[in-house]
Amino acid sequence: IPDHSTVCVDDCDCIEGLNDPRGSGIQTGLCENFSTTVKTCEVISWCPLEIDSHLPDHALLDSAENFTVLIKNSITYPKFNIHRRNIAPHINSSYLRSCQFNRSSDPDCPIFRLKHIVSEAGEDFQDMAVKGGILGIIIDWTCDLDWFAKYYMDQGGEEFRTLFKAYGIRFDVIVFGTAGKFGVVPTVVNLGAALSFLSLVPMVADWFLLTCLRKRDLYSRHKVSYLREDADSEGLYHWDCGLACSRMVLKYLHPISDEEFQRACWELKLTESVWTIDLAYLMCHLGIKHCFCTQTLGVDKGFRNQNFYKKHFDTEEDRVNELFLKAESKGVTVKKCSVPLQEIQSHLEQGHVAIVLVNAVVLTCDLCSSPVKYCCFLPVGQKCFCRKPEYQGHFVVVCGYNRTTGCVFYNNPAYSDRVCCTSVSIFEEARRSYGTDEDILLIYKES
Structure with missing residues (x-):
């Protein structure tokens, strides 16, 4: 798409490998005809290109602010046989048909008005409704459930894509969660590793052998050397x-x-x-x-x-x-x-x-x-x-x-x-x- 950074006269104006954010792809180093009067640098990119130069005269989604979205989420930890969900046990179908999330009156309701969600993010829905947008919703379970596709191929193995230009609002629901459970074996293993790391095992072993062992005097004599004052002297002292x-x-x-x-x-x-x-x-x-x-x-x-x-x-x-x-x-x-x-x-x-x-x-x-x-x-x-x-x-x-x-x-x-x-x-x-x-x-x- 021609602009001040992509318009060219010949190949010398195009830098091979340059990735210009406004150029929609990576330049090949060739200057090609965009029209009968304008030349632009050729790029490697997905086709067709997305063009945002002509916006709708009015917000196509201005009335969607009153739409509601039901966020239903659950998480399971099979190792610990624990299951959790965001809809509380006391919520029934009749309540869901009439409720709408409110921090004061209905904090447990999983149904949210779109305008309310956008305003909680600090934005105005009518401004977003002109070109659309992406709004992320995070549920703090600390577990990433999102999945993104990277490549698409046709039957012949060629990469391709079909671009549908749509003005809409996407909600990314990202779920996180952590869990733990006490176990005797992991605790003993970790405690032993900690003692070994702190070099406490030899100290504890020496203390036990010198204090609790019946033959601690024998162990003490073999552990250290002695200096004898005299062959007939009764006093022995550890080697200084x-x-x-x-x-x-x-x-x-x-x-x-x-x-x-x-x-x-x-x-x-x-x-x-x-x-x-x-x-x-x-x-x-x-x-x-x-x-x-x-x-x-x-x-x-x-x-x-x-x-x-x-x-x-x-x-x-x-x-x-x-x-x-x-x-x-x-x-x-x-x-x-x-x-x-x-x-x-x-x-x-x-x-x-x-x-x-x-x-x-x-x-x-x-x-x-x-x-x-x-x-x-x-x-x-x-x-x-x-x-x-x-x-x-x-x-x-x-x-x-x-x-x-x-x-x-x-x-x-x-x-x-x-x-x-x-x-x-x-x-x-x-x-x-x-x-x-x-x-x-x-x-x-x-x-």
Whole structure:
């Protein structure tokens, strides 16, 4: 149909593949005669074309506003044996012959006047009656019952259509509906999947075995390793994560026997509560070059209120403060500073390692399937409950990093068969959490 965007002189004026909303189809790139005087761009489209340039002189449907429409709808859920419909049980045929929908007087009547339906949509029926229109009616069952045909073919398999130009009003009734029913089996399956997703299964299993099992002491002995103070001593203590990290570092830098290591721990009285300054003294005692960096030269009195430190704070405060005071005279290198990440990376590049105090609640491994629950250095018989605290001090050995992926590699004393990996952001948050004092013990490998 000629207009300012489709009139052409030759083929150069027609763009092949252009879909102009006013052109009624996709241009082929050819300029064809529309009449003896006008040329237009040829399009691929359905024929015959719809022409709306000549409208009726008056609204052909102006009197149809008083027509009524009965909307009868039902929905069935066979799985749950439930059937619903929009005509209430108390409505009978005599009522339907006389009723007409009204929000106040007849809200249950399914018969609607066309003018009322159009006005509810915010339109005027007389304006719509000139050219016709489409009005959608939604019944909120949440179930799409509509169906649209896409293609029609004749007996020869050719696509075709017959266009009937009609001025009318179409009502699309779209029905929606949702349903659910409680079931024991799906509930149990979903609950198990949720527990597995939250990594709660190992925690629940550990709690059950350590609390309810008759042979819980046997399970506890096999679950953890122990450090014996003396062959004849009656007191056994769980293997402390700080001492475990020191043992890993020594195997890498300066191999010594287990007897030598236990003797050094006994001489330094590293039995129950181990602080980072204790590990620095241990390295000095064994002749390992080191540098202990911390934010506080002594015990931060604010830690008194933390559950992690509360139990041994009063008995340990004087001992730890005295270790800091005597550090220089004992040959222990201690600095009050915060070590930036770049300095740690430079330290690792030279083949050295570091023992870092972190918040185990924050630190997570990207390679492990579930977070580890830590119970460092508890006396035998004392139970460890896996409630998530705000802070849980834990030592790890940082041994490498990857600048490209932004990962930090570390050895976790809870796992002896793997190297753990975490992101730089999580590592920084874990080592700078309140309670760590940003303690880091830099260990140097002999050249």
